Amino acid sequence: MAFGAFGEECPHLFEGTHAGALVRLGVAEVVGRIGDLREADKLCARSARFVECPEDVLEVRLGVFYVVSADLAKGDAERLHAGNSTGEPLGSKDANVDENENAKFYEANRARWDESVGIHVVSKGYDMPGFLRGEKSLYPVEIEEMGDVSGKTLLHLQCHFGMDTLSWARLGAKVTGLDFSGRAVEEARRLADHIGVSNATFVQSDLYAAREALAGQQFDIVYTGIGALCWLHDIREWARIVAGFLKPGGVFYIYEGHPALWALDAERKDQQLVITEPYFELGRPSEYPGEYTYVDGPKLKNTGNYEWNHGIGEIVTALIAAGLRLEFLHEHREVAWQALPWMISDDAVASGDESRHQRRATWRLPDEQTDLCPLMYSLRALRPTSTKRATRAGIGQNEHPPS
Numbered sequence: 475m476a477f478g479a480f481g482e483e484c485p486h487l488f489e490g491t492h493a494g495a496l497v498r499l500g501v502a503e504v505v506g507r508i509g510d511l512r513e514a515d516k517l518c519a520r521s522a523r524f525v526e527c528p529e530d531v532l533e534v535r536l537g538v539f540y541v542v543s544a545d546l547a548k549g550d551a552e553r554l555h556a557g558n559s560t561g562e563p564l565g566s567k568d569a570n571v572d573e574n575e576n577a578k579f580y581e582a583n584r585a586r587w588d589e590s591v592g593i594h595v596v597s598k599g600y601d602m603p604g605f606l607r608g609e610k611s612l613y614p615v616e617i618e619e620m621g622d623v624s625g626k627t628l629l630h631l632q633c634h635f636g637m638d639t640l641s642w643a644r645l646g647a648k649v650t651g652l653d654f655s656g657r658a659v660e661e662a663r664r665l666a667d668h669i670g671v672s673n674a675t676f677v678q679s680d681l682y683a684a685r686e687a688l689a690g691q692q693f694d695i696v697y698t699g700i701g702a703l704c705w706l707h708d709i710r711e712w713a714r715i716v717a718g719f720l721k722p723g724g725v726f727y728i729y730e731g732h733p734a735l736w737a738l739d740a741e742r743k744d745q746q747l748v749i750t751e752p753y754f755e756l757g758r759p760s761e762y763p764g765e766y767t768y769v770d771g772p773k774l775k776n777t778g779n780y781e782w783n784h785g786i787g788e789i790v791t792a793l794i795a796a797g798l799r800l801e802f803l804h805e806h807r808e809v810a811w812q813a814l815p816w817m818i819s820d821d822a823v824a825s826g827d828e829s830r831h832q833r834r835a836t837w838r839l840p841d842e843q844t845d846l847c848p849l850m851y852s853l854r855a856l857r858p859t860s861t862k863r864a865t866r867a868g869i870g871q872n873e874h875p876p877s
């Protein structure tokens with residue numbers, strides 16, 4: 475059995491009995507004998523997920539794995555938990571933000587989303603009449619890059635009031651949507667009834683409670699659409715949740731605002747692209763209070779708005795560490811809403827405030843800026859089909875996402 479030195483990244487899976495201490499730093503799931511696990515549990519990460527295994531086999535099921543000596547001091551374990559073997563942070567620089575504090579931010583966001591639903595369903599931006607006539611709200615790039623969904627089970631995380639989810643249903647998928655807004659879920663169910671999609675399921679749950687809300691279910695496809703990740707504080711846990719919902723061979727697809735775009739100053743009058751906002755994931759959110767949502771409509775009462783950015787490397791690495799195999803990451807020069815006031819649209823039909831976001835319309839930077847900054851990205855990743863046990867496996871070769 476191969477053990478690395480204290481804090482060293484172990485590049486391969488291994489098997490055998492062992493009574494040493496293990497530490498799992500955010501990405502690996504450990505299966506082992508219960509005695510070992512208790513020992514490991516004492517020493518290691520708050521978020522570790524240990525699974526009892528009846529055999530004398532210790533197996534790292536996923537991702538980066540760190541080994542520590544049995545006489546690891548607790549202080550060392552805590553220090554190690556804060557960083558990887560090179561001493562760099564594994565993710566959030568400010569990981570010590572109190573979960574209760576986050577609850578406050580999530581509650582404010584949820585109130586805002588609840589209130590937004592009623593505005594969105596009647597907005598020009600979401601174009602309900604068009605949807606009721608049979609149009610799909612998805613962007614052509616999503617439909618093309620996702621590929622054929624007919625007959626597949628599809629989970630849409632953060633589905634809002636279900637327009638995109640039900641567009642996938644119109645393309646033949648058997649859909650489940652999940653959102654933490656009760657108003658959004660009610661509206662999604664109503665919309666499904668209204669258009670006669672009888673086999674759609676909509677579930678109210680926070681993203682981080684999704685495993686419990688959809689206990690044991692796995693899907694052919696997990697999909698996430700525009701404007702979803704900025705509401706989540708921990709991208710690594712998000713990636714583990716995504717991976718856990720995929721059947722072996724299943725596909726994850728996301729079409730999202732680029733973190734480089736989120737980092738730009740959106741208030742400038744001089745039309746310069748200037749970074750003033752965090753690009754990397756921080757434990758603490760940025761506060762962007764606002765009286766309006768991103769589509770046309772009246773003022774909101776719930777103006778609180780808390781967002782987290784996640785660097786593209788953080789997102790991709792989190793998915794790989796969760797056991798997915800990346801197929802592509804495309805960075806786009808178009809964006810689905812008027813993210814900066816001087817952006818131009820070639821296909822939006824309204825102007826001014828009413829044009830900020832319209833289904834399937836895109837905006838871009840003026841010609842002289844168009845090659846300077848990516849505005850959106852799309853990413854497709856697979857959950858590999860085979861499980862390799864006790865073989866050499868580095869990041870990206872581990873083939874057993876958590877469930």
Ligand SMILES: C[S@@+](CC[C@H](N)C(=O)[O-])C[C@H]1O[C@@H](n2cnc3c(N)ncnc32)[C@H](O)[C@@H]1O
Nearest residue numbers: 587632633634653654655680681699700701705
């Ligand atoms: C911009 S919408 C994304 C859906 C889709 N792109 C659309 O425009 O209709 C973002 C959704 O994320 C949901 N959301 C935000 N934070 C969440 C959380 N922690 N758990 C689950 N859903 C969340 C909101 O309720 C909202 O419906």
